[in-house]
Amino acid sequence: MNLGVLTLMALALAVTLSITTSLNVGLLSIALAWFIGVYLGGFPVSEIIGGFPVNLFMTLAGVTLLFSGAQANGTLEKVARHAVRLCRGRVGVVPILYFFLGGGLASMGPGNIATAGLLAPMAMATAVRMHVPLFLMAIMVGNGANSGSLSPIAPTGIIVSGVMERIGLGGLEIQSWLYNFLAHAIVAFTGYLVFGGWRLLARRDRVAESGEAVEPLDRKQVLTLVLIGMLIAGVVFRDIHVGMGAFAAAVVLGLLGATNTDEAIRRMPWGTIMLVCGVTVLINLLEMTAGMDLFVDMLTSITSQSTIIPFLAATVGLISAYSSTSGVVLPAFLPIVPGLDENLGGGMAEALAMTMNVGGHLVDVSPLSTIGALCVAGAAAGPESRKLFNQLLAWGLSMTVAGALICFLLFG
Numbered sequence: 001m002n003l004g005v006l007t008l009m010a011l012a013l014a015v016t017l018s019i020t021t022s023l024n025v026g027l028l029s030i031a032l033a034w035f036i037g038v039y040l041g042g043f044p045v046s047e048i049i050g051g052f053p054v055n056l057f058m059t060l061a062g063v064t065l066l067f068s069g070a071q072a073n074g075t076l077e078k079v080a081r082h083a084v085r086l087c088r089g090r091v092g093v094v095p096i097l098y099f100f101l102g103g104g105l106a107s108m109g110p111g112n113i114a115t116a117g118l119l120a121p122m123a124m125a126t127a128v129r130m131h132v133p134l135f136l137m138a139i140m141v142g143n144g145a146n147s148g149s150l151s152p153i154a155p156t157g158i159i160v161s162g163v164m165e166r167i168g169l170g171g172l173e174i175q176s177w178l179y180n181f182l183a184h185a186i187v188a189f190t191g192y193l194v195f196g197g198w199r200l201l202a203r204r205d206r207v208a209e210s211g212e213a214v215e216p217l218d219r220k221q222v223l224t225l226v227l228i229g230m231l232i233a234g235v236v237f238r239d240i241h242v243g244m245g246a247f248a249a250a251v252v253l254g255l256l257g258a259t260n261t262d263e264a265i266r267r268m269p270w271g272t273i274m275l276v277c278g279v280t281v282l283i284n285l286l287e288m289t290a291g292m293d294l295f296v297d298m299l300t301s302i303t304s305q306s307t308i309i310p311f312l313a314a315t316v317g318l319i320s321a322y323s324s325t326s327g328v329v330l331p332a333f334l335p336i337v338p339g340l341d342e343n344l345g346g347g348m349a350e351a352l353a354m355t356m357n358v359g360g361h362l363v364d365v366s367p368l369s370t371i372g373a374l375c376v377a378g379a380a381a382g383p384e385s386r387k388l389f390n391q392l393l394a395w396g397l398s399m400t401v402a403g404a405l406i407c408f409l410l411f412g
Contacts, residue, residue, distance in 0.1 A: 003041050004291035010036060011286055011332060014279065019322040024271055026278025026327065033285045041289060051284030053277055056162045059243030060155055060273050066246040067110040068267035069259035070228065075221040076105060076118055081214045084126065091130045092201030095140040098123045099188055102144025103181060108228060109246075111156055112149035112364070113269070116142060116371040124378030132200060134384060135391045138375035139191040142365035142392075147184035149326075149361055150177045153235055153242050155269075156326040159276055160357060163334045169353055176357050183358045183406050187399065220258040227252060275327035283335055296339035305344050309351065309412040310404035313359030317400040321363040329360050351411035358410070359403040366396020 010032040014025045033051065037043040070076050083101050087093045098119060106115040119141050127137035149156040152173040161173045189197075217225070227249040234240040254261035286292050303311050312333075320329045333356050341349040366372045372392045379385045 003036070004286075004289040004294050006040065006291075007036055007282070007286045007289045008291040008294055011282055011291070014282060015319065015323060015328055015332060018324060018328045019319070024275055024278075026275035029278040029282035033282045037285050037288075041285075043285075043288070047288070048281065048285065051281040053162065053280045055243075056159065056280070057273065057277050058247075059158050059162070059241070060276070061268070062243035062246035062250070063109055063153060063155060063158065064114075064268045064273070065264055066228070066231070066250045066253075067114060069250055069253050069261065069264035070224050071110070071114065071118065072263045072267060073220050073224060073253075073259040075217070075224040076110065078214065078217055078221060079225070080105065080119060080122065084122070085214060091132060091203050092197065094126060094130060095123075095132060095137050095192060095197065095200070098126075098137065098141040099144035099147070099185075102141050103147040103184075106145050106148030106154055107151035107177070108148075108232070109151070109153045111151075111154040112145045112361075113272075113370050113374075115148070116145040116374045119145065120371075120374040121378040124375065133196055134379050134388050135395075136192060136195045136197060136200075138372070138388060138392060139195070139365065139395065140188055142371045142375050143184040143188035143191075145371055146361050146364050147181040147188075148177075150180040150357060152177065153232060155272070156330075158242065159326050160330055160334070163331060164353060167335055167338050167353075169337070169349060172350065172353070175350075176354065179354050179410065180358055180361055183362060183403075183410070186406060187362060187402055191395070220253075223256065223258045224253060272324075272327055275324060276331060279328055279331045283331055287335065292336060293339060296336050296343060299336070299340060300343040303344075305348065306412075308340070308344060308348070309355050310408045312352065313355050313407035314400045314404040315359075316356050317359040317363045317403045320360040320369075321366045321396050321400065322368055325360045325364055325369075330356060333360075355407040355411050359400075359407055362399040362403040362406070363396045365392060365399070367392045368396065372396060 014029050017023055017028065018025045033048050037048045038045055080101060084097060087097050102115055102119055106112050123137050123141040124134060127134050148154060150160055151157045152161060157173065157177060160176060164170060164172060231245045231249050234245050235242050253259045316329060316333055323329055334353060337349050337352045340352060364371050367376045367389045376385060376389050376392065379388050
Protein backbone atom coordinates (compact mmCIF):
# COMPACT_ATOMS: atom_id res chain seq x y z
CA MET A 1 0.00 0.00 0.00
CA ASN A 2 1.17 3.55 -0.77
CA LEU A 3 2.85 5.03 2.32
CA GLY A 4 0.94 8.31 1.97
CA VAL A 5 -2.38 6.46 1.93
CA LEU A 6 -1.34 4.45 4.98
CA THR A 7 -0.34 7.58 6.90
CA LEU A 8 -3.61 9.29 5.94
CA MET A 9 -5.49 6.23 7.21
CA ALA A 10 -3.53 6.44 10.47
CA LEU A 11 -4.57 10.07 10.89
CA ALA A 12 -8.20 9.15 10.16
CA LEU A 13 -7.95 6.42 12.81
CA ALA A 14 -6.57 8.92 15.33
CA VAL A 15 -9.40 11.39 14.64
CA THR A 16 -12.01 8.62 14.88
CA LEU A 17 -10.64 7.36 18.19
CA SER A 18 -10.55 10.91 19.55
CA ILE A 19 -14.32 11.04 18.88
CA THR A 20 -15.27 7.57 20.12
CA THR A 21 -12.88 6.88 23.03
CA SER A 22 -11.18 8.64 25.93
CA LEU A 23 -7.73 7.57 24.68
CA ASN A 24 -5.16 10.35 24.42
CA VAL A 25 -4.62 10.10 20.67
CA GLY A 26 -1.47 12.20 20.91
CA LEU A 27 0.25 9.17 22.40
CA LEU A 28 -1.32 6.93 19.75
CA SER A 29 -0.15 9.32 17.02
CA ILE A 30 3.46 9.11 18.22
CA ALA A 31 3.31 5.29 18.23
CA LEU A 32 1.74 5.19 14.74
CA ALA A 33 4.29 7.67 13.36
CA TRP A 34 7.14 5.58 14.75
CA PHE A 35 5.83 2.26 13.41
CA ILE A 36 4.80 3.51 9.96
CA GLY A 37 7.71 5.87 9.48
CA VAL A 38 10.53 3.63 10.69
CA TYR A 39 9.40 0.07 9.94
CA LEU A 40 7.29 0.63 6.82
CA GLY A 41 8.77 3.84 5.42
CA GLY A 42 12.41 3.32 6.26
CA PHE A 43 12.86 6.75 7.83
CA PRO A 44 15.45 7.07 10.60
CA VAL A 45 14.02 7.48 14.11
CA SER A 46 15.66 10.90 14.35
CA GLU A 47 13.44 12.20 11.53
CA ILE A 48 10.31 10.98 13.27
CA ILE A 49 11.45 12.53 16.56
CA GLY A 50 12.28 15.70 14.62
CA GLY A 51 8.55 16.14 14.02
CA PHE A 52 8.00 16.78 17.74
CA PRO A 53 7.20 20.52 18.08
CA VAL A 54 9.72 21.57 20.74
CA ASN A 55 8.93 25.28 20.42
CA LEU A 56 5.20 24.64 20.76
CA PHE A 57 5.76 22.37 23.76
CA MET A 58 7.88 24.99 25.57
CA THR A 59 5.37 27.74 24.81
CA LEU A 60 2.36 25.75 26.00
CA ALA A 61 4.17 24.52 29.10
CA GLY A 62 5.32 28.02 30.08
CA VAL A 63 1.94 29.70 29.59
CA THR A 64 -0.07 26.97 31.30
CA LEU A 65 2.40 26.90 34.21
CA LEU A 66 1.99 30.64 34.81
CA PHE A 67 -1.79 30.58 34.69
CA SER A 68 -2.05 27.38 36.71
CA GLY A 69 -0.17 29.32 39.37
CA ALA A 70 -2.62 32.21 39.01
CA GLN A 71 -5.47 29.76 39.57
CA ALA A 72 -3.74 28.05 42.48
CA ASN A 73 -3.30 31.30 44.43
CA GLY A 74 -6.89 32.42 43.73
CA THR A 75 -6.06 35.41 41.53
CA LEU A 76 -8.33 34.57 38.61
CA GLU A 77 -11.31 33.60 40.75
CA LYS A 78 -11.10 36.80 42.79
CA VAL A 79 -10.82 38.96 39.66
CA ALA A 80 -13.93 37.23 38.27
CA ARG A 81 -15.93 37.75 41.46
CA HIS A 82 -15.03 41.43 41.64
CA ALA A 83 -16.05 41.88 38.01
CA VAL A 84 -19.47 40.23 38.50
CA ARG A 85 -20.23 42.53 41.43
CA LEU A 86 -19.94 45.50 39.06
CA CYS A 87 -23.40 44.61 37.72
CA ARG A 88 -24.91 45.61 41.09
CA GLY A 89 -27.68 43.05 40.72
CA ARG A 90 -28.92 44.14 37.27
CA VAL A 91 -30.20 40.78 36.07
CA GLY A 92 -30.13 41.43 32.32
CA VAL A 93 -26.56 42.71 32.45
CA VAL A 94 -25.11 39.71 34.29
CA PRO A 95 -25.07 37.23 31.34
CA ILE A 96 -23.56 39.95 29.14
CA LEU A 97 -20.85 40.54 31.72
CA TYR A 98 -20.08 36.82 31.84
CA PHE A 99 -19.57 36.85 28.06
CA PHE A 100 -17.05 39.69 28.20
CA LEU A 101 -15.46 38.40 31.39
CA GLY A 102 -14.98 35.01 29.74
CA GLY A 103 -13.49 36.57 26.62
CA GLY A 104 -11.23 38.85 28.64
CA LEU A 105 -9.90 36.19 30.99
CA ALA A 106 -9.37 33.64 28.21
CA SER A 107 -7.52 36.24 26.14
CA MET A 108 -5.21 37.08 29.05
CA GLY A 109 -3.66 33.65 28.79
CA PRO A 110 -5.57 30.88 30.63
CA GLY A 111 -7.46 29.99 27.42
CA ASN A 112 -11.02 28.86 26.86
CA ILE A 113 -11.15 25.62 28.86
CA ALA A 114 -9.44 26.95 31.99
CA THR A 115 -11.64 30.05 31.88
CA ALA A 116 -14.81 28.00 31.45
CA GLY A 117 -13.71 25.77 34.34
CA LEU A 118 -13.36 28.86 36.50
CA LEU A 119 -16.50 30.74 35.42
CA ALA A 120 -19.08 28.08 34.51
CA PRO A 121 -19.87 26.88 38.07
CA MET A 122 -20.06 30.49 39.25
CA ALA A 123 -22.23 31.53 36.28
CA MET A 124 -24.69 28.65 36.62
CA ALA A 125 -25.08 29.28 40.36
CA THR A 126 -25.67 32.96 39.61
CA ALA A 127 -28.31 32.00 37.02
CA VAL A 128 -30.24 30.01 39.62
CA ARG A 129 -30.12 32.84 42.19
CA MET A 130 -31.21 35.49 39.68
CA HIS A 131 -33.77 33.32 37.86
CA VAL A 132 -31.88 33.54 34.57
CA PRO A 133 -32.53 30.62 32.15
CA LEU A 134 -29.67 28.14 32.48
CA PHE A 135 -29.47 27.67 28.72
CA LEU A 136 -29.12 31.41 28.13
CA MET A 137 -26.37 31.71 30.75
CA ALA A 138 -24.52 28.68 29.32
CA ILE A 139 -24.59 30.22 25.85
CA MET A 140 -23.13 33.48 27.14
CA VAL A 141 -20.42 32.10 29.41
CA GLY A 142 -19.46 29.29 27.02
CA ASN A 143 -19.19 31.49 23.95
CA GLY A 144 -17.49 34.16 26.03
CA ALA A 145 -14.73 31.79 27.11
CA ASN A 146 -14.41 30.51 23.54
CA SER A 147 -14.25 34.03 22.08
CA GLY A 148 -10.82 34.56 23.63
CA SER A 149 -9.40 31.16 22.71
CA LEU A 150 -7.32 32.43 19.77
CA SER A 151 -5.55 35.16 21.72
CA PRO A 152 -1.84 35.13 20.80
CA ILE A 153 -0.95 34.22 24.40
CA ALA A 154 -3.71 31.66 25.04
CA PRO A 155 -2.89 27.95 24.57
CA THR A 156 -5.14 27.40 21.54
CA GLY A 157 -3.96 30.65 19.99
CA ILE A 158 -0.38 29.50 20.45
CA ILE A 159 -1.16 26.17 18.79
CA VAL A 160 -2.92 27.79 15.83
CA SER A 161 -0.27 30.49 15.41
CA GLY A 162 2.46 27.85 15.34
CA VAL A 163 0.73 25.81 12.63
CA MET A 164 -0.08 28.91 10.57
CA GLU A 165 3.51 30.11 10.83
CA ARG A 166 4.67 26.73 9.54
CA ILE A 167 2.36 26.90 6.49
CA GLY A 168 3.38 30.43 5.56
CA LEU A 169 0.52 32.34 7.21
CA GLY A 170 2.41 33.92 10.10
CA GLY A 171 1.55 37.36 11.41
CA LEU A 172 -2.22 36.77 11.47
CA GLU A 173 -2.56 36.19 15.21
CA ILE A 174 -4.56 39.35 15.91
CA GLN A 175 -6.86 38.81 12.90
CA SER A 176 -7.53 35.21 13.99
CA TRP A 177 -8.33 36.35 17.51
CA LEU A 178 -10.66 39.16 16.42
CA TYR A 179 -12.52 37.14 13.79
CA ASN A 180 -13.11 34.38 16.34
CA PHE A 181 -14.28 36.93 18.91
CA LEU A 182 -16.64 38.53 16.39
CA ALA A 183 -18.18 35.19 15.35
CA HIS A 184 -18.81 34.16 18.96
CA ALA A 185 -20.25 37.57 19.79
CA ILE A 186 -22.68 37.24 16.85
CA VAL A 187 -24.01 33.83 17.92
CA ALA A 188 -23.97 34.59 21.67
CA PHE A 189 -25.91 37.84 21.47
CA THR A 190 -28.30 36.41 18.90
CA GLY A 191 -28.97 33.57 21.35
CA TYR A 192 -29.25 36.07 24.21
CA LEU A 193 -32.02 37.99 22.44
CA VAL A 194 -33.81 34.93 21.04
CA PHE A 195 -33.90 33.05 24.35
CA GLY A 196 -35.18 35.81 26.59
CA GLY A 197 -32.37 38.28 27.21
CA TRP A 198 -34.51 41.24 26.25
CA ARG A 199 -37.00 40.27 28.99
CA LEU A 200 -34.17 40.16 31.53
CA LEU A 201 -33.05 43.64 30.49
CA ALA A 202 -36.60 44.89 31.03
CA ARG A 203 -36.68 43.60 34.62
CA ARG A 204 -36.47 46.47 37.11
CA ASP A 205 -35.73 44.40 40.18
CA ARG A 206 -32.16 43.85 41.34
CA VAL A 207 -30.85 40.66 42.87
CA ALA A 208 -27.69 40.41 44.93
CA GLU A 209 -25.06 38.34 43.13
CA SER A 210 -23.86 36.87 46.37
CA GLY A 211 -24.37 37.48 50.02
CA GLU A 212 -20.67 36.96 50.68
CA ALA A 213 -18.28 39.88 50.64
CA VAL A 214 -15.43 39.55 48.17
CA GLU A 215 -12.07 40.15 49.80
CA PRO A 216 -9.71 42.60 48.09
CA LEU A 217 -6.71 41.25 46.20
CA ASP A 218 -3.85 40.33 48.50
CA ARG A 219 -0.15 40.95 47.89
CA LYS A 220 0.40 37.64 46.11
CA GLN A 221 -2.52 38.20 43.76
CA VAL A 222 -1.52 41.78 42.95
CA LEU A 223 2.00 40.55 42.14
CA THR A 224 0.52 37.83 39.91
CA LEU A 225 -1.53 40.38 37.94
CA VAL A 226 1.47 42.70 37.61
CA LEU A 227 3.61 39.91 36.16
CA ILE A 228 0.83 38.82 33.78
CA GLY A 229 0.51 42.43 32.65
CA MET A 230 4.28 42.67 32.13
CA LEU A 231 4.22 39.45 30.09
CA ILE A 232 1.41 40.73 27.84
CA ALA A 233 3.21 44.07 27.37
CA GLY A 234 6.46 42.28 26.59
CA VAL A 235 4.83 40.06 23.98
CA VAL A 236 3.00 42.98 22.33
CA PHE A 237 5.68 45.67 22.45
CA ARG A 238 9.01 43.85 22.77
CA ASP A 239 8.29 40.66 20.83
CA ILE A 240 9.54 38.44 23.65
CA HIS A 241 8.97 34.70 23.44
CA VAL A 242 5.70 34.17 25.31
CA GLY A 243 6.67 30.73 26.62
CA MET A 244 10.05 31.77 27.97
CA GLY A 245 8.55 34.96 29.42
CA ALA A 246 5.85 32.91 31.13
CA PHE A 247 8.45 30.52 32.60
CA ALA A 248 10.37 33.53 33.97
CA ALA A 249 7.20 35.02 35.49
CA ALA A 250 6.30 31.67 37.08
CA VAL A 251 9.79 31.40 38.57
CA VAL A 252 9.51 34.91 40.08
CA LEU A 253 6.13 34.03 41.61
CA GLY A 254 7.61 30.87 43.09
CA LEU A 255 10.72 32.59 44.47
CA LEU A 256 8.63 35.33 46.12
CA GLY A 257 6.22 32.81 47.61
CA ALA A 258 3.26 34.13 45.62
CA THR A 259 2.22 30.69 44.44
CA ASN A 260 2.97 27.02 45.07
CA THR A 261 4.99 25.91 42.05
CA ASP A 262 4.46 22.21 42.71
CA GLU A 263 0.69 22.75 42.83
CA ALA A 264 0.85 24.81 39.62
CA ILE A 265 2.73 22.00 37.85
CA ARG A 266 0.12 19.45 39.00
CA ARG A 267 -2.66 21.67 37.62
CA MET A 268 -1.08 21.96 34.17
CA PRO A 269 -3.07 20.25 31.35
CA TRP A 270 -0.39 17.70 30.49
CA GLY A 271 -2.85 15.52 28.62
CA THR A 272 -3.75 18.34 26.25
CA ILE A 273 -0.11 19.31 25.73
CA MET A 274 0.81 15.75 24.76
CA LEU A 275 -2.32 15.46 22.60
CA VAL A 276 -1.31 18.47 20.50
CA CYS A 277 2.38 17.57 20.26
CA GLY A 278 1.70 13.90 19.48
CA VAL A 279 -0.74 14.64 16.67
CA THR A 280 1.80 17.09 15.24
CA VAL A 281 4.35 14.25 14.99
CA LEU A 282 1.90 12.23 12.87
CA ILE A 283 1.00 15.29 10.75
CA ASN A 284 4.72 15.80 10.06
CA LEU A 285 4.98 12.22 8.79
CA LEU A 286 1.86 12.80 6.67
CA GLU A 287 3.66 15.67 4.97
CA MET A 288 6.84 13.62 4.52
CA THR A 289 4.94 10.79 2.79
CA ALA A 290 2.79 13.01 0.51
CA GLY A 291 -0.34 11.92 2.37
CA MET A 292 -1.23 15.60 2.74
CA ASP A 293 -1.40 15.95 -1.05
CA LEU A 294 -3.85 13.04 -1.21
CA PHE A 295 -6.06 14.68 1.40
CA VAL A 296 -6.04 17.97 -0.52
CA ASP A 297 -6.90 16.23 -3.79
CA MET A 298 -9.85 14.49 -2.13
CA LEU A 299 -11.29 17.80 -0.89
CA THR A 300 -10.80 19.72 -4.14
CA SER A 301 -12.49 16.94 -6.10
CA ILE A 302 -15.80 17.61 -4.31
CA THR A 303 -15.67 21.40 -3.85
CA SER A 304 -15.04 24.61 -5.77
CA GLN A 305 -14.06 28.19 -4.98
CA SER A 306 -17.71 29.11 -4.40
CA THR A 307 -18.51 26.19 -2.08
CA ILE A 308 -15.28 25.50 -0.21
CA ILE A 309 -15.83 28.06 2.60
CA PRO A 310 -19.24 26.81 3.86
CA PHE A 311 -18.28 23.18 3.17
CA LEU A 312 -15.05 23.49 5.15
CA ALA A 313 -16.70 25.36 8.03
CA ALA A 314 -19.44 22.73 8.37
CA THR A 315 -17.02 19.79 8.03
CA VAL A 316 -14.49 21.11 10.55
CA GLY A 317 -17.32 22.14 12.87
CA LEU A 318 -19.01 18.75 12.76
CA ILE A 319 -15.77 16.93 13.60
CA SER A 320 -14.92 19.48 16.31
CA ALA A 321 -18.28 18.90 17.99
CA TYR A 322 -17.06 15.41 18.92
CA SER A 323 -13.27 15.83 18.96
CA SER A 324 -10.64 18.20 20.33
CA THR A 325 -10.58 21.40 18.26
CA SER A 326 -7.14 22.56 19.37
CA GLY A 327 -5.54 19.16 19.88
CA VAL A 328 -6.75 17.18 16.87
CA VAL A 329 -8.92 19.03 14.36
CA LEU A 330 -7.01 22.25 13.66
CA PRO A 331 -3.54 20.62 13.71
CA ALA A 332 -4.91 18.09 11.19
CA PHE A 333 -6.76 20.50 8.88
CA LEU A 334 -4.72 23.72 8.87
CA PRO A 335 -1.68 22.14 7.15
CA ILE A 336 -3.79 21.39 4.05
CA VAL A 337 -4.45 25.12 3.45
CA PRO A 338 -1.53 25.83 1.05
CA GLY A 339 -2.28 22.83 -1.17
CA LEU A 340 -6.01 23.44 -1.08
CA ASP A 341 -5.50 27.08 -1.99
CA GLU A 342 -3.24 26.16 -4.89
CA ASN A 343 -5.70 23.59 -6.25
CA LEU A 344 -8.54 26.11 -6.08
CA GLY A 345 -6.66 28.76 -8.04
CA GLY A 346 -4.91 30.74 -5.29
CA GLY A 347 -5.73 33.80 -3.23
CA MET A 348 -7.83 31.99 -0.63
CA ALA A 349 -5.27 30.79 1.90
CA GLU A 350 -6.09 33.30 4.63
CA ALA A 351 -9.84 32.85 4.17
CA LEU A 352 -9.50 29.05 4.36
CA ALA A 353 -7.45 29.21 7.56
CA MET A 354 -9.83 31.67 9.22
CA THR A 355 -12.78 29.48 8.22
CA MET A 356 -11.23 26.48 9.95
CA ASN A 357 -10.41 28.50 13.07
CA VAL A 358 -13.89 29.99 13.41
CA GLY A 359 -15.91 26.97 12.22
CA GLY A 360 -14.01 24.65 14.54
CA HIS A 361 -14.60 26.78 17.63
CA LEU A 362 -18.25 27.79 17.22
CA VAL A 363 -19.48 24.27 18.01
CA ASP A 364 -17.55 23.98 21.28
CA VAL A 365 -20.44 24.93 23.56
CA SER A 366 -21.85 21.47 22.79
CA PRO A 367 -22.00 19.30 25.97
CA LEU A 368 -19.86 16.78 24.08
CA SER A 369 -17.05 19.35 24.22
CA THR A 370 -15.30 20.35 27.43
CA ILE A 371 -16.77 23.86 27.62
CA GLY A 372 -20.37 22.73 27.22
CA ALA A 373 -19.78 19.85 29.63
CA LEU A 374 -18.49 22.31 32.26
CA CYS A 375 -21.69 24.33 31.92
CA VAL A 376 -23.83 21.22 32.38
CA ALA A 377 -21.71 20.15 35.35
CA GLY A 378 -22.29 23.56 36.93
CA ALA A 379 -26.05 23.00 36.97
CA ALA A 380 -27.65 21.02 39.81
CA ALA A 381 -28.27 17.37 38.96
CA GLY A 382 -31.83 16.57 37.95
CA PRO A 383 -34.35 17.34 35.20
CA GLU A 384 -32.96 20.84 34.61
CA SER A 385 -29.46 19.46 34.07
CA ARG A 386 -30.75 16.91 31.55
CA LYS A 387 -32.77 19.58 29.78
CA LEU A 388 -29.68 21.80 29.60
CA PHE A 389 -27.67 18.92 28.12
CA ASN A 390 -30.23 18.44 25.34
CA GLN A 391 -30.46 22.17 24.66
CA LEU A 392 -26.70 22.57 24.41
CA LEU A 393 -26.44 19.49 22.20
CA ALA A 394 -28.94 20.99 19.77
CA TRP A 395 -27.16 24.34 19.99
CA GLY A 396 -23.72 22.85 19.31
CA LEU A 397 -24.88 20.87 16.28
CA SER A 398 -26.79 23.89 14.92
CA MET A 399 -23.51 25.83 15.02
CA THR A 400 -22.23 23.72 12.11
CA VAL A 401 -24.87 25.44 9.97
CA ALA A 402 -24.47 28.82 11.65
CA GLY A 403 -20.70 28.54 11.30
CA ALA A 404 -20.99 27.79 7.60
CA LEU A 405 -23.19 30.86 7.11
CA ILE A 406 -21.03 33.19 9.22
CA CYS A 407 -17.80 32.03 7.55
CA PHE A 408 -19.38 32.44 4.10
CA LEU A 409 -20.38 36.03 5.00
CA LEU A 410 -17.01 36.88 6.56
CA PHE A 411 -14.62 35.05 4.23
CA GLY A 412 -16.57 33.87 1.17
